[in-house]
Amino acid sequence: MAISLDAQLKGVAILGPLSPEACKILTKEATAFLALLHRTFNPTRKALLQRRVDRQAEIDRGQLLDFLPETRHIRENDAWKGAPPAPGLVDRRVEITGPTDRKMVVNALNSNVWTYMADFEDSSAPTWDNMVNGQVNLYDAIRRQIDFKQGSKEYKLRTDRTLPTLIARARGWHLEEKHFVVDGEPISGSLFDFGLYFFHNAKELVVRGAGPYFYLPKMESHLEARLWNDVFNLAQDSIGMPRGTIRATVLIETITAAFEMDEVWSDPVPQGDALTNQNMKIIYELREHSSGLNCGRWDYIFSFIKKFRHNPEFVLPDRSAVTMRVPFMDAYVQLLIKTCHRRGVHAMGGMAAQIPIKGDVKANEAAMESVRADKLREVRAGHDGTWVAHPALAALAAEVFNEYMPTPNQLFNRREDVRVMANDLLNTNVPGSVTEKGIRQNLTIGLSYMEGWLRGVGCIPINYLMEDAATAEVSRSQLWQWVRHNVNTAEGNKIDKAYALRLLQEQADSLGRKAPEGNKFQLAARYFATQVTGENYADFLTTLLYNEISSPSVAARL
Structure with a gap:
C-alpha cells in the first residue's frame, strides 16, 4: 500500500x-x-x-x-x-x-x-x-x-x-x-x-x-x-x-x-x-x-x-x-x-x-x-x-x-x-620558501573570501583571480601548518602564534579601511584567528562560518 x-x-x-x-x-x-x-x-x-x-x-x-x-x-x-x-x-x-x-x-x-x-x-x-x-x-x-x-x-x-x-x-x-x-x-x-x-x-x-x-x-x-x-x-x-x-x-x-x-x-x-x-x-x-x-x-x-x-x-x-x-x-x-x-x-x-x-x-x-x-x-x-x-x-x-x-x-x-x-x-620535493609576502597574500585571500562569504557571496575577485572556498582553504591551512611547525620565513622571521596574529590583524585593518562601510572584515578576522595559530583546526571553513549565514526560523506551512 x-x-x-x-x-x-x-x-x-x-x-x-x-x-x-x-x-x-x-x-x-x-x-x-x-x-x-x-x-x-x-x-x-x-x-x-x-x-x-x-x-x-x-x-x-x-x-x-x-x-x-x-x-x-x-x-x-x-x-x-x-x-x-x-x-x-x-x-x-x-x-x-x-x-x-x-x-x-x-x-x-x-x-x-x-x-x-x-x-x-x-x-x-x-x-x-x-x-x-x-x-x-x-x-x-x-x-x-x-x-x-x-x-x-x-x-x-x-x-x-x-x-x-x-x-x-x-x-x-x-x-x-x-x-x-x-x-x-x-x-x-x-x-x-x-x-x-x-x-x-x-x-x-x-x-x-x-x-x-x-x-x-x-x-x-x-x-x-x-x-x-x-x-x-x-x-x-x-x-x-x-x-x-x-x-x-x-x-x-x-x-x-x-x-x-x-x-x-x-x-x-x-x-x-x-x-x-x-x-x-x-x-x-x-x-x-x-x-x-x-x-x-x-x-x-x-x-x-x-x-x-x-x-x-x-x-x-x-x-x-x-x-x-x-x-x-x-x-x-x-x-x-x-x-x-x-x-x-x-x-x-x-x-x-x-x-x-x-x-x-x-x-x-x-x-x-x-x-x-x-x-x-x-x-x-x-x-x-x-x-x-x-x-x-x-x-x-x-x-x-x-x-x-x-x-x-x-x-x-x-x-x-x-x-x-x-x-x-606523496612526494613533497617542492622548491621554494615561505615569505612574508606569501603569508600576507594568504591572509588577504582568506580574509577577503570569508568576508564575502559572510555577506552571502561565494567567489571573490582578488588581483585578477577568481578566488573561492578552495583557495581560501589552502591559505588558512598553510598558515596553520607554518605556525604548527615553527617555520622561518626567507626574511628570517619565526612564524609563531604572535607573529601570525599580528599580521592577520594588520591585513584585516588594511582591508577593512579600503572596503565599504558595514563590511565584515573584523568578523572574518575573529574566525580566521582561530585557524592560524597551529592549535584548533576546523574541518572546513564553510562549516566554521555556516551559522553566521544560516537563520532557521519558525517552520513554514507545507
Whole structure:
C-alpha cells in the first residue's frame, strides 16, 4: 500500500522563508522526495563522515596513505568500463563554472563553451535564498524562461546556437541544510541540492536531448561514491527513469580519493608492490553513472596540507610555488588521466581562475599567456577538457584544445607510459620558501573570501583571480601548518602564534579601511584567528562560518 503524501511529510519542517518562487521548487511532492532521500541515506552519510574522522586520526598517528590491497585478477581486468559518454557530454573541451545567481546562469549559458557547471558548492555561499533561488534559476534556464531585466539592461539566452550542456554541482557530504529538517535532523546539503534539481528537471532534460548530470565534490573514499550511486538508483527508480540516465563527474580533490579512483578490492591479500595492491575504486562504484574524473587542483592542495598537517615532512612553501608541475601534483594528474582513459571516461583538467585585466595590456598579455601555457600542459598530458572561470577565457582555452585535440576527446590516449607509485603521490620535493609576502597574500585571500562569504557571496575577485572556498582553504591551512611547525620565513622571521596574529590583524585593518562601510572584515578576522595559530583546526571553513549565514526560523506551512 502506497504511503500517503501527508504521511511522508510528517516530521518535515522548512525553517526558511517560502517566497512564491520558492514554493515553485519546494512543492509537497518535492519535499516528500527530499524526506525519502534523507531517511534512506542519512545514517550512511553520517557513518562515512565518522570514517573520515577515524582515518584522520590514523594519519595523525603517522600512518601514510597507500594503495589498499585487492585481488590481482580484478586489478588487471580491462573488461569493465565506465558508461559511454552521454548526450551532450561527448565533447567537453571547455567548461565554464560559476554560481547559480540569475545573471551568472544567463552569461554562462551564452558563453562559447561546451558545458556549464552550475555551482551550489565552492563558489556559492549557502544562504537559504542562494540555494533556493539557484534552483529556481536552473529550473527556468532549462525551460528557456530565464530572461530578465536588471535596471536598463536585459539578459536573454541566445538563440543562434545550441546552449552548453548543464551540469549541477551539489554541496559536499559534510555540509548540512539547516533550513530543511526531517525528523529533527537537518538534511544533507548534498541531498537537498541533488534532490530538488533531479526531481524537477530530470525528465525535462531528457526530453531536451541531455540528462540530469552532476559534479560530485570532496569525496574521500570509494564508499562515498557508492553512497552517491545508491542515491542515483533510488532517485531514478522513484520516477521510473532507466538507471544510468544520471551521469556524474567526480572531482578528485582529496588526497585520499586519489588512492581510490578506479578499481575494486576484496579481502586483504599478501602485500606486494604498490601497483599490485592498487585500490582505485571510485569509477567502479559509479560505473553506469560515471562521466569521468576532474582535477580539482586547489582543493587537492588543501587536502594534501590538511591530511598531513601534523607531519613536518609535508610542510609546503608559498602557495605560488605549488604549481601543477611539482612532483605530487604531476603524479596526481598523470594517474587520473591514465585511470580515466583505461576505463573509457573523461579526464577533465583544472580551473583557469584568471580574470581579464582591463587597462593594462602588458599585464593582461602575461596573464593570458599563463592560461595558454596551463591549457597546453593539460591537453598534451591527455586531458579531455578544461575549466575556465570567465567567459573571456573560453576562446583561448578552445583555441589550444582545438589545435591539439581535433577529436571530441582523447579517450583513445591510454597513457600506458604512466607508472605512478604511492610515493609519487606523496612526494613533497617542492622548491621554494615561505615569505612574508606569501603569508600576507594568504591572509588577504582568506580574509577577503570569508568576508564575502559572510555577506552571502561565494567567489571573490582578488588581483585578477577568481578566488573561492578552495583557495581560501589552502591559505588558512598553510598558515596553520607554518605556525604548527615553527617555520622561518626567507626574511628570517619565526612564524609563531604572535607573529601570525599580528599580521592577520594588520591585513584585516588594511582591508577593512579600503572596503565599504558595514563590511565584515573584523568578523572574518575573529574566525580566521582561530585557524592560524597551529592549535584548533576546523574541518572546513564553510562549516566554521555556516551559522553566521544560516537563520532557521519558525517552520513554514507545507
